[in-house]
Amino acid sequence: MRVVVAGLGAMGLPTAWALAARGHEVIGIDRHGIASRVGSSAGETRIFRLAHERPDDVRLARLALDAWRALEQGAGEPLIDTVGLLLRGERARLWVEALAAEGVAAEELDAAGVERAFPEAARRPGEYAALVPTDGVVFARRGLLAIAKAAAEAGVELGEPERLTALEETPTGVRLETDRRRLEADVAVVSAGPWAEDLLAPLGVRLPLAPAIGQVTYWRGGGAWERRPSLIDFAQPDRLGVYGLPTPGRGYKVGLDYGDEAAFVREATGWAVRPDEVALNGDWVAEHLPGLRADGPHGAEGCPWTMTPDNEFAFGRHGPVVVAAGCCGHGFKHAPVLGEILADLAEGKGLWPEARIFDMDRFGPDADFARVDTPLGARISI
Helix, strand or coil: CEEEEECCCCCHHHHHHHHHHCCCEEEEECCCCCCCCCCCCCCCEEEECCCCCCHHHHHHHHHHHHHHHHHHHHHCCCCEECCCEEEECCCHHHHHHHHHHCCCCCEEECHHHHHHHCCCCCCCCCCCEEEECCCEEEEHHHHHHHHHHHHHHHCCEECCCCCEEEEEEECCEEEEEECCCEEEECEEEECCHHHHHHHHHHHCCCCCCEEEEEEEEEECCCCCHHHCCEEEECCECCECCEEEEEECCCEEEEEEEEEEHHHCCCCCCCCCCCHHHHHHHHHHHHHHCHHHCCCCCCCEEEEEEEECCCCCCEEEEECCEEEEECCCCCCHHHHHHHHHHHHHHHCCCCCCHHHHHHEHHHHCCCCCCCCCCHHHCCCCCC
């Protein structure tokens, strides 16, 4: 089978690798190139976590962890750093329960325990908190390049940046037009992140996708921030949800769980920093991570993500086209496993039981979904 994968981020690149490893002919294209600063998989780090609210997601994350560890052997450098994950807020109880259901231990913490785990954090007596020692950081750029290396070794054709401009079904598969050539394939995988909608709509695939730009700011303080745990601080009625993680060489990365839809421009070649959000980020850090606020900020940057109404991925098959959309800001950690799931779809198989919640058919004409309330940080997605 000949497959073209359009979009080589955390969904498309591992899909190309998985298909080539199964013996298929695979061509991979990406409008900005692999590990570009413009796409949704940009940046040096992401949170890696087994911790999720659904046991099915815990199982997928365990498979992903095994895959990342195996990939490390070929990469010759660490791809995961288990600095731990600090969960703060009442919603964390559900995550700890899901972990326990899958046999993963988490340590429940009182205020003194939070201070020991993250000395720079403010005390919030009476609040539920837990530390998940299996979790931490995945080195995103390093991981993408390791997957690209493995994909190339498996036979995937990876070239210079190449933009897919149109695709259409044919009697034998699919025809693709790029800014460089015309391609024919049995199957196409569209994993183009916030640019997917423009490619899918002409095929009659209409999904409720909402591209937006998330922004992070880096802080250091005077302590050993590089060894602090990653953080998910769940939204409360009076404050945004926030995530954080150490990024070696940059600082402790803090992001408000909010995306600016107006900031996403399809033809952009970069994302301007929004000073008002840097200031808001700094206000939050001063109150909740005061030990990191002593100096800085040490830079800020934006990254696109694509939301769905229920904060879950949108996977499916439309004729000869596999759809991989809606990263929702939390797809990177699962990357190697998502590649296997999507490769199955390309081969005409169904979704894994753990992944059926991602079926894009849930967004049919009769679906009734409330919009995810990102400005209030109602989701935690990274």
